[in-house]
Every structure is written in structure tokens, then in C-alpha cells.
Amino acid sequence: MAQIYKIYINEVILILTESLPPKIEDYQELKVSDFDFFSFYKLISNHQSPKTFLLLTKDFKSVFNHIKRSMIxxxxxxxxxxxxxxxxxxxxxxxxxxxxxxxxxxxxxxxxxxxxxxxxxxxxxxxxxxxxxxxxxxxxxxxxxxxxxxxxxxxxxxxxxxxxxxxxxxxxxxxxxxxxxxxxxxxxxxxxxxxxxxxxxx
Incomplete structure (x- = not known):
């Protein structure tokens, strides 16, 4: 089973992982090369319906820790x-x-x-x-x-x-x-x- 981090932002789920999780269907994949969490947050701040975004990268733990360190x-x-x-x-x-x-x-x-x-x-x-x-x-x-x-x-x-x-x-x-x-x-x-x-x- 793929290791994942799930981050919930109101109606949005951001999944960080190195391989595609099983049983995931309706999602939008993000590009690792230009991913910036705060830009992403502004982009999805008006989402009123459930939405899943997927960030595939071998460095998903590093990305998660970077996000965590940037916040309270x-x-x-x-x-x-x-x-x-x-x-x-x-x-x-x-x-x-x-x-x-x-x-x-x-x-x-x-x-x-x-x-x-x-x-x-x-x-x-x-x-x-x-x-x-x-x-x-x-x-x-x-x-x-x-x-x-x-x-x-x-x-x-x-x-x-x-x-x-x-x-x-x-x-x-x-x-x-x-x-x-x-x-x-x-x-x-x-x-x-x-x-x-x-x-x-x-």
C-alpha cells in the first residue's frame, strides 16, 4: 500500500505520496516542479464542494515537512x-x-x-x-x-x-x-x- 500524507483544507484534500493510492478516482494531479503550497492555498480557497488533489513525488515526506514547518x-x-x-x-x-x-x-x-x-x-x-x-x-x-x-x-x-x-x-x-x-x-x-x-x- 502506498504511503501517503493527507492534508485537509475545508472541502479540499491534498494527498502527498510517491505512488498512486488504490481506490482513488476523482482527483486532479499537481505538478511537483512548480508546486508552492501558499499559491495552491489561494487557488483552492473558494472551493465549496469536495475536491481531491494529488501530488506524486518520491520526496513527499520532505514536501510535507516543509509545509508543516511553515505554519503554526x-x-x-x-x-x-x-x-x-x-x-x-x-x-x-x-x-x-x-x-x-x-x-x-x-x-x-x-x-x-x-x-x-x-x-x-x-x-x-x-x-x-x-x-x-x-x-x-x-x-x-x-x-x-x-x-x-x-x-x-x-x-x-x-x-x-x-x-x-x-x-x-x-x-x-x-x-x-x-x-x-x-x-x-x-x-x-x-x-x-x-x-x-x-x-x-x-
Whole structure:
């Protein structure tokens, strides 16, 4: 399987890799010779519909590290949480379905931060935090500066939670348990990053 870095920029996915990934169909290939991330960012800043761009190069790790070093790095963590009914926890934040996550605080490791954020955002108790699912990278602007957010995602389990309490002060207006076969509601109104993440659910 091809090694890849996926960078999410709102509705756009930028894939950096040395060989064509399997099961990729609708994409636009970029030329390595004249690739500049900030020019690319300006080009795609008005994209309102999902779009995938592919940058094929043997030096894809170097390109990724160059992009990362040129921005402010924010570290975050979150969870894909299941319950005893094998349903999964989703939140509705700022008009879109999302997974619970948040910034890592000083002195925390990513696993501790992931559990804390899920518990705070949904008003539940996490019974177990298991293997890491993956890291994701999301680029956005904040106060005129470019930020790359690295989020560590973990599998979690929460048993016998009677009530979900969405954290309103964080813009979360709803929290729900949804079955793996009933995720169309989420897929129709979420971010490409979350859409890719829930592919591991089903």
C-alpha cells in the first residue's frame, strides 16, 4: 500500500505520496516542479464542494515537512467512541456533524487529552481508551496566520451512559449515538476529514 500524507483544507484534500493510492478516482494531479503550497492555498480557497488533489513525488515526506514547518502547529486529540449497543458518538457543532476532539493542554499526552475532550464535549464517562486510529492534519487560517492542526484519534468505549450533554459553550448543540449502518445523516453534512475517518466504522 502506498504511503501517503493527507492534508485537509475545508472541502479540499491534498494527498502527498510517491505512488498512486488504490481506490482513488476523482482527483486532479499537481505538478511537483512548480508546486508552492501558499499559491495552491489561494487557488483552492473558494472551493465549496469536495475536491481531491494529488501530488506524486518520491520526496513527499520532505514536501510535507516543509509545509508543516511553515505554519503554526496545534496539537489536538479526539475519539471514535462506541457504546454497548455498538453505536457511535457524534456531535453537531457549528452547523456540521463532527467527532468530539479538542486541543491538547500543556503537560498532557494525546491519549489523556482525547479522553478529557470527549468527556467534556459530550458529558459522558469514557470507560476505556484503546488503540490509536490515526493522526490527521487540517490546515486553516487563524487571526491572519496559517495553522496546521495535528489530531490524534483513538478508539474509545463508553458503557451505560444515560444522557449525552453537549457542551454548548463550544458550539455543540447536539450529541447522538448512531449505528454504523445509519451514518448517512453524518456523511451528508460533515467535513471530508470526518467522512474519511468514519470509513473505518463502516
Amino acid at each position: 502547529l496545534i496539537k489536538a486529540a479526539g475519539g471514535i467512541v462506541s457504546n454497548e449497543a455498538n453505536k457511535y458518538l457524534f456531535i453537531f457543532r457549528n452547523g456540521k456533524w463532527d467527532l468530539p476532539k479538542g486541543k491538547i493542554e500543556k503537560g498532557e499526552n494525546s491519549r489523556v487529552a482525547a479522553v478529557r475532550e470527549v468527556q467534556e464535549e459530550c458529558g459522558i464517562r469514557i470507560d476505556s481508551c484503546r488503540d490509536k486510529v490515526c493522526n490527521t492534519y487540517h490546515i486553516y487560517e487563524m487571526n491572519g496566520a496559517m495553522v496546521i492542526k495535528k489530531t490524534a484519534w483513538y478508539w474509545m468505549r463508553a458503557i451505560k451512559q444515560k444522557k449525552l450533554v453537549p457542551q454548548l459553550e463550544e458550539g455543540i448543540t447536539d450529541a447522538r449515538w448512531l449505528s454504523a449502518g445509519n451514518l448517512m445523516l453524518v456523511r451528508q453534512n460533515t467535513y471530508p476529514l470526518i467522512r474519511d475517518l468514519i470509513n473505518v466504522i463502516g
